[in-house]
Amino acid sequence: MSREVVDADDERAEGNPTADMQAVRPVPFRGGGFTHGRRLGPVAPLVFLSVLVLWEAGSRSGIISPVALPAPSEALGALADLVTTGMLWKHFGASLYRLAIGWTLGSLLGIAVGLLIGLFSLARAGLLPLVSALFPIPKIALLPLFIIWFGIGEGSKVATILFGTFFPTVIATYGGVDNVDRNLIRMGQSFGLSWLSIVRKIIVPGAMPAILSGFRISASIAIVLLVAAEMIGAEHGIGAYILMAGALFATDQLIAGVALLSALGLTIGWLIGRAERALLSWRT
Amino acid sequence: MQLILTGIRHCYGGTSVVDDISFTVGDGEIVCIVGPSGCGKSTLLRIAGGLERPDAGEVLVAGQPADGSLNPLTYIFQDFALLPWRTVEGNVSLVLEDHAVGREDRRAIVKDVLARTNLSEFARALPRQLSGGMKQRVAIARALAVKPAIMLMDEPLSALDSQTRELLMDDLVALWQRERFSACYVTHNLNEAVRLGRRIIVLSRRPGRIREVVEIDMPLAQRPQRLAELEKLQRRVWEIMREEAREADREISDVA
Numbered sequence: 166m167s168r169e170v171v172d173a174d175d176e177r178a179e180g181n182p183t184a185d186m187q188a189v190r191p192v193p194f195r196g197g198g199f200t201h202g203r204r205l206g207p208v209a210p211l212v213f214l215s216v217l218v219l220w221e222a223g224s225r226s227g228i229i230s231p232v233a234l235p236a237p238s239e240a241l242g243a244l245a246d247l248v249t250t251g252m253l254w255k256h257f258g259a260s261l262y263r264l265a266i267g268w269t270l271g272s273l274l275g276i277a278v279g280l281l282i283g284l285f286s287l288a289r290a291g292l293l294p295l296v297s298a299l300f301p302i303p304k305i306a307l308l309p310l311f312i313i314w315f316g317i318g319e320g321s322k323v324a325t326i327l328f329g330t331f332f333p334t335v336i337a338t339y340g341g342v343d344n345v346d347r348n349l350i351r352m353g354q355s356f357g358l359s360w361l362s363i364v365r366k367i368i369v370p371g372a373m374p375a376i377l378s379g380f381r382i383s384a385s386i387a388i389v390l391l392v393a394a395e396m397i398g399a400e401h402g403i404g405a406y407i408l409m410a411g412a413l414f415a416t417d418q419l420i421a422g423v424a425l426l427s428a429l430g431l432t433i434g435w436l437i438g439r440a441e442r443a444l445l446s447w448r449t
Numbered sequence: 450m451q452l453i454l455t456g457i458r459h460c461y462g463g464t465s466v467v468d469d470i471s472f473t474v475g476d477g478e479i480v481c482i483v484g485p486s487g488c489g490k491s492t493l494l495r496i497a498g499g500l501e502r503p504d505a506g507e508v509l510v511a512g513q514p515a516d517g518s519l520n521p522l523t524y525i526f527q528d529f530a531l532l533p534w535r536t537v538e539g540n541v542s543l544v545l546e547d548h549a550v551g552r553e554d555r556r557a558i559v560k561d562v563l564a565r566t567n568l569s570e571f572a573r574a575l576p577r578q579l580s581g582g583m584k585q586r587v588a589i590a591r592a593l594a595v596k597p598a599i600m601l602m603d604e605p606l607s608a609l610d611s612q613t614r615e616l617l618m619d620d621l622v623a624l625w626q627r628e629r630f631s632a633c634y635v636t637h638n639l640n641e642a643v644r645l646g647r648r649i650i651v652l653s654r655r656p657g658r659i660r661e662v663v664e665i666d667m668p669l670a671q672r673p674q675r676l677a678e679l680e681k682l683q684r685r686v687w688e689i690m691r692e693e694a695r696e697a698d699r700e701i702s703d704v705a
Contacts, residue, residue, distance in 0.1 A: 355522075
């Protein structure tokens with residue numbers, strides 16, 4: 166309000182520059198944006214739902230040809246068929262079994278070898294070049310070999326997933342070991358802790374964040390390899406189901422299978438998130 | 450127990466870091482080592498505790514540590530070196546777990562050292578929940594748990610703000626009054642050196658050599674009351690160091 170007085174009396178304002186400065190005004194806020202502070206819980210389900218509704222409406226009105234893409238309700242129908250015929254568990258169970266065995270063995274072996282590479286110079290010199298050479302090979306290219314070695318049955322599929330998850334886990338683990346704070350190790354040595362204690366109580370927990378983020382990557386690789394292996398030679402399994410649906414152009418079944426894979430991936434991601442929260446609660 | 454360093458020499462990839470350093474840390478004595486940055490103070494301390502092998506020279510101990518000393522030479526680090534995934538209790542108990550101490554005894558020792566460092570109510574806190582001063586208190590508690598004969602302190606207060614530093618310095622003095630531990634105390638803070646040191650060893654810039662040894666006879670307990678005299682001593686040490694520090698400062702900018 167004092168500003169108005171000053172504006173009205175132009176001559177005085179010009180003659181006396183401090184008069185305008187004395188007008189009190191707030192400093193404008195300019196720190197907004199670029200942060201994700203707001204809680205927007207219901208947005209995600211809303212987006213999902215509206216995509217499904219649009220898709221369904223498009224199919225019903227004929228904008229989306231049923232040949233190109235089946236309506237979500239048809240895919241849901243195919244899924245219901247799977248449940249009622251009892252085939253759901255047969256396919257899903259077979260896939261889950263292969264995934265669980267392959268990923269668990271691959272991860273355990275990967276952590277073991279990663280620790281060896283991280284801890285021993287000899288292992289690093291001998292194994293690291295080997296790992297680097299084998300890591301970039303798409304493991305699915307080796308499936309025919311695995312079929313010869315481990316048979317057409319479960320063995321070859323488990324082996325594909327095992328090898329696929331082994332290498333990223335090795336790399337995540339030894340990277341994690343390398344990144345453990347050297348000062349903590351030195352502290353352990355200065356207090357006379359045994360070698361095994363330092364590994365168990367300092368190095369492994371220190372490498373845990375890297376190992377768990379390696380799990381995220383290896384789990385998604387495992388799902389990709391699972392489907393690929395099942396498409397090449399399997400009677401049951403989500404991959405086999407999708408392949409069969411594709412061959413018959415039963416696109417509703419195909420979409421149902423893909424939705425199952427998506428649900429599987431989301432569940433695994435959620436489980437790893439839970440594991441992270443439990444094991445890494447010491448981080449902020 | 451005494452710690453004796455004779456003719457210590459060490460190089461990192463052709464650059465000499467410390468050169469011909471000999472001194473003794475006597476029983477119940479705090480020896481401060483000061484010097485310009487990059488003069489090899491921390492290297493010297495690592496060598497003193499057997500964490501690094503010197504290129505030449507020997508580190509010896511004389512006499513027996515007190516009964517029940519689990520780790521005669523014990524470090525306190527500048528960055529505290531606490532395991533972030535262990536609670537305060539867990540961090541202290543860590544250094545006892547490898548010794549032949551029963552579960553009950555271990556619990557008793559942890560409880561005792563936490564009480565002595567006024568940390569009892571933080572026993573279950575994680576390091577990230579604590580302030581810098583509290584973290585260093587935990588590190589001191591951990592060091593006390595193994596009943597050290599000689600403490601090797603690597604700039605223990607340098608990561609703290611000046612008020613916390615003052616508080617912890619009082620704690621250290623009080624602790625020394627009770628336990629009369631020997632210590633080799635590396636710092637770049639001359640005020641800490643004159644407040645805590647029985648002797649101050651002034652190192653030259655790289656390669657670190659002993660420039661001068663300043664003896665301070667004043668008892669630790671009297672020092673807070675005789676700050677004027679300490680001020681004089683501190684200035685004297687600074688006069689010795691000044692040129693070295695200036696040269697060291699220039700040296701580093703040359704390298705970069």
